[in-house]
Amino acid sequence: NRYAKEGIDLKVIGSDGKVHTTSLNTVIAGDSTVETIAIDSDMVAESALNVGRSGNIWQDLWQPLWFRFVASKNISTPMTVDNNSLISSLQSVLNSWEVLPSNASLSFDSALHPSIIPEKPGRAFDYEAAARAIITSVANLSFMPVDLGVRSFTPTITASELEPALSKLAGVFAEGSLTLTYVNVNTNEPMRWSVDDRQFASWIVPERSDSGQIIFDLNHDAVINFLNSTIDPVVNVPAEDAKFVMDTTTNKVRVFQASKTGVQVDNEKTYSDLETAFRARNFGDSDTPRSIPMAVDIVQPLEETTNANSLGISAIIGVGTSTFHDSHNNRIKNIALAVKRLNGTLIKPGEEFSALKYAGPFTAENGFLPEEIILGDEITEGIGGGMCQIGTTLFRMAMNSGMPITERYNHSLVVGYYADPVNGNPGTDATLYEPSLDLKFLNDTGNYLLLETNIDYTKQVLTFTLWGKPDGQSGSYTHPLVSKWIDPGSPETKYDDSGDLTPGQEKCQGAFRGADASFMYTRVTPDGQKINREFDSYYRPLPKICVIGVPKGSCVGLTSCTPSSSVAVASSSLSIAGR
Numbered sequence: 001n002r003y004a005k006e007g008i009d010l011k012v013i014g015s016d017g018k019v020h021t022t023s024l025n026t027v028i029a030g031d032s033t034v035e036t037i038a039i040d041s042d043m044v045a046e047s048a049l050n051v052g053r054s055g056n057i058w059q060d061l062w063q064p065l066w067f068r069f070v071a072s073k074n075i076s077t078p079m080t081v082d083n084n085s086l087i088s089s090l091q092s093v094l095n096s097w098e099v100l101p102s103n104a105s106l107s108f109d110s111a112l113h114p115s116i117i118p119e120k121p122g123r124a125f126d127y128e129a130a131a132r133a134i135i136t137s138v139a140n141l142s143f144m145p146v147d148l149g150v151r152s153f154t155p156t157i158t159a160s161e162l163e164p165a166l167s168k169l170a171g172v173f174a175e176g177s178l179t180l181t182y183v184n185v186n187t188n189e190p191m192r193w194s195v196d197d198r199q200f201a202s203w204i205v206p207e208r209s210d211s212g213q214i215i216f217d218l219n220h221d222a223v224i225n226f227l228n229s230t231i232d233p234v235v236n237v238p239a240e241d242a243k244f245v246m247d248t249t250t251n252k253v254r255v256f257q258a259s260k261t262g263v264q265v266d267n268e269k270t271y272s273d274l275e276t277a278f279r280a281r282n283f284g285d286s287d288t289p290r291s292i293p294m295a296v297d298i299v300q301p302l303e304e305t306t307n308a309n310s311l312g313i314s315a316i317i318g319v320g321t322s323t324f325h326d327s328h329n330n331r332i333k334n335i336a337l338a339v340k341r342l343n344g345t346l347i348k349p350g351e352e353f354s355a356l357k358y359a360g361p362f363t364a365e366n367g368f369l370p371e372e373i374i375l376g377d378e379i380t381e382g383i384g385g386g387m388c389q390i391g392t393t394l395f396r397m398a399m400n401s402g403m404p405i406t407e408r409y410n411h412s413l414v415v416g417y418y419a420d421p422v423n424g425n426p427g428t429d430a431t432l433y434e435p436s437l438d439l440k441f442l443n444d445t446g447n448y449l450l451l452e453t454n455i456d457y458t459k460q461v462l463t464f465t466l467w468g469k470p471d472g473q474s475g476s477y478t479h480p481l482v483s484k485w486i487d488p489g490s491p492e493t494k495y496d497d498s499g500d501l502t503p504g505q506e507k508c509q510g511a512f513r514g515a516d517a518s519f520m521y522t523r524v525t526p527d528g529q530k531i532n533r534e535f536d537s538y539y540r541p542l543p544k545i546c547v548i549g550v551p552k553g554s555c556v557g558l559t560s561c562t563p564s565s566s567v568a569v570a571s572s573s574l575s576i577a578g579r
Contacts, residue, residue: 002143003039008134009145012097015123020097021145024134026089036085037138040078047075077139086134087127094148098124103157108201114169116162119155126151157206157214165206165214172216172281173197175288178274182235182294185261192291193231200278215282218275227267231294238262239299242308253344253450258316258467259308262299269295311346311448312469320397324389324417325460330369331386335462337367338390339453342464347449352406355394355432355439358451362387362434373433374413377542379509387432389462391439392418395430397464398441402475402523407440410537413512420479427480427517427537445471472526478519480537486514491544495561501549514541 007025014020026036051073052063067073101122106114130148137146178200180193200218203226207217239262245255273292280288306314324335338359347353362368362384371385388411395408411418411431418429430439443449450467488511501507516538523531555561 003138006143008137009143010093010130011145011147012094013150014097015099022093022097024089024093026086026134036082036089037135038080039138040080043078044075051075077141079138081135083131086131090125090127090130090134094125094127094130097150098122100124101153101155103155103206104159104162105206106162106204112173112197112201114166116159116166118159119157121155122153123150124153125149157208161214162206165216168216168282171284172278173200175281176290178277178289179291180231180270180274180294181291182296184235185263185296185298186237191234195274199226209282215279218271218278220271220275223271223274224267227265227270232265232267235263235265235294235296239301241301241303242305243303244305244309244313247344251346253346256344256450256452256467259301259303259305261301264297264299266295266297311450313448313450313467315467315470317445317449317466317468317470317473318397318399318401318403318475319466320393320395320400320464321421322389322393322396322418322462323421323460324386324462327386327389327417327460328371330371331389332457334362334368334371334384334386335389336455338362338387339455339462342390342451343453345451347443347451349443349446349448351443353398353441353443355391355430356434359387359390359432360384360434374411374415377545384434388415388429389417391430391432392428393462393464394439394441396428396477397466398439399475399477399521401466401468402473402525403441403466404444404523405441405521405533407438408535409437409439410539412540413542414515414539423479425480425482425517426515426539427482427519427535428477429537445469445473447471472524472528474524475522477521477535480517480519482515482517484516486516486539486541488513488541489543491546494545494547495550495555496547497550497552497555497561499552501547503549503551505549506546508544508546511544512539512542515539 007023010022010024012020012022051067052060054060054063099120099122101124102120104119105117107117108114125148130146133146133148137144177194177196180195182191183189184191203218203222204216205219206214209215237260240257240260242259243255243257244253246252247254270292273295277289277292304314306312324332327335342359345353345358360366364383368384370381370383372379373382373385375382395405398405408430410427411429414426415429419426420428431437432439445468447469452465452467454463454465455461456463491511516536518534518536521533521535523533525531550561
């Protein structure tokens with residue numbers, strides 16, 4: 001109880017040469033769950049009470065006299081000790097009494113000119129010896145202060161030794177930047193981190209080489225901190241097991257996750273490689289490396305994609321993307337709904353995939369909202385506007401997967417959403433409009449295909465991925481070329497007497513340039529045969545159309561009049577969507 005209340009007194013000699021006393025509260029009597037030092041008080045008491053109670057009447061008669069007048073009996077104190085915890089407790093109590101030594105070091109100004117920071121002697125405690133002394137004291141149930149010794153430390157590199165070595169720094173910095181490289185094991189994406197002179201300046205520490213000369217090395221902790229904060233968050237990924245759960249009611253894959261190889265940067269090995277390359281600069285080595293591959297540990301998943309399903313689906317066949325940047329709210333909701341309906345779709349061997357079949361019907365009953373669509377010469381609202389985003393992304397995915405395209409229609413007008421991401425030209429779009437305009441492709445792989453869809457609201461990018469069993473089949477397409485741009489022509493004016501517009505009120509729909517565009521789609525069959533198919537697309541021009549309200553009945557006999565119920569108008573600055 002006294003240990004629990006008072007702790008253990010420690011006698012410390014301070015830097016002023018005087019003796020100071022501090023307390024360490026790490027011992028609790030009678031509590032075997034304590035992490036540092038625990039005394040089994042019950043067992044101590046039982047051992048003491050059992051002295052003179054051996055059961056032998058003659059022995060029990062003379063033992064009290066023997067212990068009183070001849071010799072005492074020592075009883076050992078049962079105790080448990082966590083040495084690491086004890087040392088940690090000592091460090092927390094004693095660190096303020098220590099003065100850490102330091103060698104002469106360098107600091108750099110903004111122009112990377114060095115200046116010398118002088119060395120500093122220090123003093124520290126021998127924590128292992130202190131822990132042993134405390135354990136001995138407690139074992140003897142002693143309450144005398146434990147005397148802790150202190151060790152003095154002398155710097156190994158002084159300012160006077162460092163001064164003549166500064167001439168090497170120019171050669172060290174002359175080598176320039178050093179690059180850390182890594183290739184993502186899951187995406188094959190190359191990554192690079194450049195370590196320049198300013199970064200090296202923050203890491204440089206003087207060291208003594210095996211031959212005794214002063215050289216410039218890299219501070220271990222500083223480099224490790226850099227790797228932890230800058231590179232680990234980008235490179236480190238946990239291994240992920242494959243998941244494949246079927247929904248028997250819809251015959252779709254409800255849960256799908258491909259297996260992913262885990263990666264962990266080996267910071268110590270990377271530091272060692274970086275340090276070796278940097279140390280070589282001290283000696284003017286002409287073969288000093290300019291780049292160093294990142295050292296990583298690979299962690300394989302427990303469940304591979306191939307083993308998670310019995311359909312042979314094991315890897316990505318092809319990917320298609322498109323952007324829905326600046327889309328209206330209803331358009332985004334329609335796209336998200338179609339993405340959800342398509343995700344997990346299984347395409348049987350020999351099946352002709354239909355976008356209308358799997359994404360539609362585009363009805364209000366299915367949750368689709370009204371949004372702008374192209375209808376003749378007009379941009380009007382229709383249920384399911386935005387589905388051409390789905391058709392276009394599927395079209396690009398199918399081509400990148402090497403699928404035979406059996407049906408595809410381009411838009412009647414050039415729509416900015418579907419421009420080629422490289423050259424901005426139209427040509428790789430695919431429109432959807434029930435019941436006649438569809439996007440279809442044939443699964444000729446002889447194996448099941450799985451459609452995985454993803455919508456990124458932050459980047460406003462749609463990504464469709466086709467999974468299957470790779471067999472050597474592949475596909476690609478060229479960036480579309482426009483052979484001719486067609487002027488939209490003179491603006492047109494129409495009149496509306498329906499009452500939707502007040503007389504004199506005008507609303508206009510922007511002009512569309514026409515275009516003749518084409519690109520080449522190349523399929524490579526499993527036996528290496530190349531099949532080229534040229535896709536030609538004609539986009540008709542459409543002039544600016546303005547509708548002016550007139551009094552009711554004014555349109556009788558006028559060919560330029562049109563009922564407002566069939567005319568939708570939009571600002572010429574509005575991005576036009578199509579279904």
